[in-house]
Amino acid sequence: MPEEGVVVRKRRKGIYILPNLFTLAALFGGFYAVVMAMNGRFDLAATGVFCAMVLDALDGRVARMTNTQSAFGEQMDSLSDMVSFGAAPALIAYEWALKGLGRWGWIAAFVYCACAALRLARFNVNTGVVDKRYFQGLPSPAGAALVTGFIWLMTEYEVKPYDVAWVMFAVALYAGLTMVTNVPFYSFKDIHMKKSVPFAVIVLIALGIAVINIYPPAVLFAIFVVYGLSGYGVYFWRKSRGERASMISTSTDEPEESGLHR
Numbered sequence: 001m002p003e004e005g006v007v008v009r010k011r012r013k014g015i016y017i018l019p020n021l022f023t024l025a026a027l028f029g030g031f032y033a034v035v036m037a038m039n040g041r042f043d044l045a046a047t048g049v050f051c052a053m054v055l056d057a058l059d060g061r062v063a064r065m066t067n068t069q070s071a072f073g074e075q076m077d078s079l080s081d082m083v084s085f086g087a088a089p090a091l092i093a094y095e096w097a098l099k100g101l102g103r104w105g106w107i108a109a110f111v112y113c114a115c116a117a118l119r120l121a122r123f124n125v126n127t128g129v130v131d132k133r134y135f136q137g138l139p140s141p142a143g144a145a146l147v148t149g150f151i152w153l154m155t156e157y158e159v160k161p162y163d164v165a166w167v168m169f170a171v172a173l174y175a176g177l178t179m180v181t182n183v184p185f186y187s188f189k190d191i192h193m194k195k196s197v198p199f200a201v202i203v204l205i206a207l208g209i210a211v212i213n214i215y216p217p218a219v220l221f222a223i224f225v226v227y228g229l230s231g232y233g234v235y236f237w238r239k240s241r242g243e244r245a246s247m248i249s250t251s252t253d254e255p256e257e258s259g260l261h262r
Contacts, residue, residue, distance in 0.1 A: 016068035022059035023073065023080050026052040030084025033148070037092040045092045046152035050220065052084040053141045078120050085144035086116030090172070096151050097161035097168040108169045112147065112176035116140050119179040134184040138228060142185070143175040146228050149221035156217045178228065184238075185231040 029052030036045040059077060063069045090113035098105030119140050126136060150171050154164055161168070212219045238244070 016063070016066075016070055016073065018066060019059045019063035019068050019073050020076060022055050022062055023076050026055035026059065026084055027080040028052075029055060030080070030088040033084070033088045034091050037095045042092065042096050042151050043155045045088075046148040046155070046217075049084060049088060049092070049144050049148040052080075052088075053145060056081060056084065056141055074124070078124060081120055081140055082117060085140035086113050086120070089144040089147040089175075090116075092151060093147050093168055093172050097165040098172070100162050100165050101169060104169065105165070108172045108176075112143070112172045115176035115179045116143065119143075122180070132189050133187055134234075135187050137181045137183060138175065138178040138185055138231060139187075140179060142224055142227055143179050145220070145224040146175040147172055149217070149224055153217045153221045175228070178231070181231075183231040183235045185227070186234070 029048045033045040033048030033052070036042070036048060056077070059073075063073055090109040093112070094105060094109040098109050101108070119137055122136065147168075150168065154161070
């Protein structure tokens with residue numbers, strides 16, 4: 001019991017700086033990408049989105065490693081993702097090629113943007129239900145990588161946007177709709193950074209970095225094309241073995257399911 005006359009002050013709730021700095025930097029990457037697209041620098045726009053992806057991957061891990069997770073950080077991360085991996089790729093794709101398709105172009109851009117929003121909202125709701133080893137649907141950063149990676153690659157090869165406008169249309173729809181499916185995509189969340197690994201793993205990582213640096217647009221786009229198709233491979237492989245392919249119940253209700261999907 002506090003003594004009489006002593007004023008007990010409630011501790012203020014603050015905001016953790018370190019993880020939110022990474023989130024803000026990722027948000028800046030998405031904003032920078034949109035500005036560069038408006039200025040016709042689509043190579044820099046794609047680079048901005050890819051930088052946002054790296055920073056987005058780091059903010060969560062930094063928060064867990066420093067024990068600075070917070071509800072504010074989760075909401076901030078979702079809003080940043082919506083800008084960097086939802087609105088930015090849709091606007092870049094529309095500005096680059098889709099606007100030449102008239103109404104079909106903005107419909108494709110909107111479908112991608114809307115699917116990214118739905119994907120992020122579903123992820124927040126189903127965090128405690130989905131198997132942590134897999135994402136339910138294509139993660140939004142990977143969807144953004146497919147869209148902007150294609151633009152980056154075509155820009156590097158000096159391909160005219162109107163020559164591949166319908167290909168861009170198909171890529172945007174594929175990325176958007178795959179984000180809202182129940183197809184499982186490996187999350188890499190079961191890889192623990194604090195555990196020791198064989199020396200060969202470090203060598204392979206170094207080789208991977210070297211290969212990417214040979215020609216970043218082509219290598220990065222190829223990596224995400226393979227990843228963007230891998231979920232369907234896992235899905236049909238599970239189906240062929242008679243296993244449940246979805247990582248979550250397809251019910252539209254929201255019961256307490258925390259113990260049903262282990």
